[in-house]
Amino acid sequence: xxxxxxxPDQGTSKSDSSPDAPSGASGEAIRAIPVxxxxxxxxxxxxxxxxxxxxxxxxxSPNIDWGAVxxxxxxxxxxxxxxxxxxxxxLSMALAVVLAVTMAVMRMSVNPVLSTISWLYIWLxxxxxxxxxxxxxxxIGLIIPKLWIGIPFTEIYFEADTNRVISTSVAAVLALxxxxxxxxAEIVRAGIQSxxxxxxxxxxxxxxxxxxxxxxxxxxxxxxxxxxxxxxxFIGMLKxxxxxxxxxxxxxxxxxxxxxxxxxxxxxxLIVAASWYLFVTTIMTxxxxxxxxxxxRGSSNRDLPPTPIQxxxxxxxxxxxxxxxxxxxxxxxxxx
Amino acid sequence: xxxVSEKPAMNPMVDxxxxxxxxxxxxxxxxxxxxxxxxxxxxxIGPSGSGKSTFxxxxxxxxxxxxxxxYVDGELVGYREKHGTLYEMKDREVCGxxxxxxxxxxxxxxxxxxxxxxxxxxxxxxxxxVPKAAAVERARELLEQVGLADKADAYPSQLSGGQxxxxxIARALAMEPKLMLFDEPTSALDPELVxxxxxxxxxxxxxxxTMIVVTxxxxxxxxxxxxxxxxxxxxxxESGAPAAVLSNPQHERTRSxxxxxx
Numbered sequence: 001x002x003x004x005x006x007x008p009d010q011g012t013s014k015s016d017s018s019p020d021a022p023s024g025a026s027g028e029a030i031r032a033i034p035v036x037x038x039x040x041x042x043x044x045x046x047x048x049x050x051x052x053x054x055x056x057x058x059x060x061s062p063n064i065d066w067g068a069v070x071x072x073x074x075x076x077x078x079x080x081x082x083x084x085x086x087x088x089x090x091l092s093m094a095l096a097v098v099l100a101v102t103m104a105v106m107r108m109s110v111n112p113v114l115s116t117i118s119w120l121y122i123w124l125x126x127x128x129x130x131x132x133x134x135x136x137x138x139x140i141g142l143i144i145p146k147l148w149i150g151i152p153f154t155e156i157y158f159e160a161d162t163n164r165v166i167s168t169s170v171a172a173v174l175a176l177x178x179x180x181x182x183x184x185a186e187i188v189r190a191g192i193q194s195x196x197x198x199x200x201x202x203x204x205x206x207x208x209x210x211x212x213x214x215x216x217x218x219x220x221x222x223x224x225x226x227x228x229x230x231x232x233x234f235i236g237m238l239k240x241x242x243x244x245x246x247x248x249x250x251x252x253x254x255x256x257x258x259x260x261x262x263x264x265x266x267x268x269x270l271i272v273a274a275s276w277y278l279f280v281t282t283i284m285t286x287x288x289x290x291x292x293x294x295x296x297r298g299s300s301n302r303d304l305p306p307t308p309i310q311x312x313x314x315x316x317x318x319x320x321x322x323x324x325x326x327x328x329x330x331x332x333x334x335x336x
Numbered sequence: 337x338x339x340v341s342e343k344p345a346m347n348p349m350v351d352x353x354x355x356x357x358x359x360x361x362x363x364x365x366x367x368x369x370x371x372x373x374x375x376x377x378x379x380x381i382g383p384s385g386s387g388k389s390t391f392x393x394x395x396x397x398x399x400x401x402x403x404x405x406x407y408v409d410g411e412l413v414g415y416r417e418k419h420g421t422l423y424e425m426k427d428r429e430v431c432g433x434x435x436x437x438x439x440x441x442x443x444x445x446x447x448x449x450x451x452x453x454x455x456x457x458x459x460x461x462x463x464x465x466v467p468k469a470a471a472v473e474r475a476r477e478l479l480e481q482v483g484l485a486d487k488a489d490a491y492p493s494q495l496s497g498g499q500x501x502x503x504x505i506a507r508a509l510a511m512e513p514k515l516m517l518f519d520e521p522t523s524a525l526d527p528e529l530v531x532x533x534x535x536x537x538x539x540x541x542x543x544x545x546t547m548i549v550v551t552x553x554x555x556x557x558x559x560x561x562x563x564x565x566x567x568x569x570x571x572x573x574e575s576g577a578p579a580a581v582l583s584n585p586q587h588e589r590t591r592s593x594x595x596x597x598x
Contacts, residue, residue, distance in 0.1 A: 196445075198441060198443055198445040199445060199447065201398060201441070201445065202439075202441060202445035202446075202447070203447075204398065204431075204434060205396060205398065205434060205437075205438075205439040205441075205508075206434070206435070206458075206459035206463065206507070206508070206511060207431050207432065207434045207435025207436075207459060207463045207464075207511060208431065208459060208462065208463055209427060209428065209431050210427065212462055212463070216458065216462065217447055220449050221447075221448065221449055295449075297449050297491065298448045298449045298450065298451070298491035298492060298493055299448065299493065
């Protein structure tokens, strides 16, 4: 092939004169034999074999009592634990979101006091372990024994024992929410800063106040950048709630361990807990896709991102169809 | 300083008296004085960096001026003057003033998450508290006026540049402004789409809207403008009727600029 022509018009074609080449000028569809990707198949087979080995080791292991897994999957204590895990996750994320938006706005404020406070908040709560913070909130009664709300210089006040107010659950939600808020604040700030300056300028020129422009124009656009990492954080939070076992909150992980401590089915109960975490995570992931689709309205990519089901279908199609080149681009475009 | 607080007898729509503006150490406006009567169309031309866009943004207080006086419809922009002392306006008051001035940007700046119709009704409904049904009706009229009646439900990303800019004009008009500012409205458009936007602007001028237009479209300036100002280096080099400034410029800088753009 060393003498294959580089120059376009070499009158006599030398060696490879394929039969379907000549009449290609008139827009005839290309029907080429696709390149065979043998190594793809080899790779797939090896991966499947390894997966089979791993599955066999676990599923067919004589040391795992799958009957017990099935039995404990829905016992009341596990269900109560799951409920508590969900409540902690949702409440602490709600607290985190409120804190995060406030802190992100403060961080970008022209007021140096506000931006410094926000900086300190993020510095402190992002810079210390969540576990430490949980223990700290739980023991806050050691520093402030009594909580006191009242009108100064009058006799009207309300006083309460700190340990009574900051129960295990309140400590858990406060610790997780305040800690998470620091991470989310940075995500929100990045999202807000990703919106073009012209947008707020156009809003102001239309006579909108800054707060209205932020709420109606800036934040909805920032959401596109905020949602994916926040979904991550939400799932992270679901799992981080397991840390509150140190203050004996009876969420999913703690309950699983408590039961295991009584019947010694350690692995089985870990699998039970893992199944539930995975189940909730899956639901959340699907939810995230639909939220992303909602905020993708009017984005420059005119088609909405595919739903999980559409993605699954597309990737199966990619796996089965041999022609590698043309399919991947089509996978993201299927909106039926 | 009662002399400056004295309002002119016939209020011009915009009255700039020796307006100065700088960004840090860079002096952008070095004493701009001009008067735009109500109903007039004024074109600002000049090389980039000459301060024309900055001056436009000062008029609706997107930029603060440092010296001089700037009046819109007889009232100071961004300040209140009482017994010779200037008081900065509160945000709320500034917003109220801005709501009376429409602005159209070079990059359109439509809200991408709203449809064309939503873009237009957002401010009337949220700022002026117009009932939604009335706002929608008015928005449809405006879309009709700019030739986009069928695009009410399209998102900006589904519109061409020229269509987006016409929606942006409709959005500004929906606030029923008494003054329209255009900041290079056709500079980001494909040449073939410029005509549609200019036609809408011309129609607006014929309806008697007061307009200040920063532009490089000399044909538009010649045909529609009542006065043309040539800015360079933060000062007005030359001004007058379009025929005079564009066809018979007196200053060398004007001549060399026009020779490049015409």
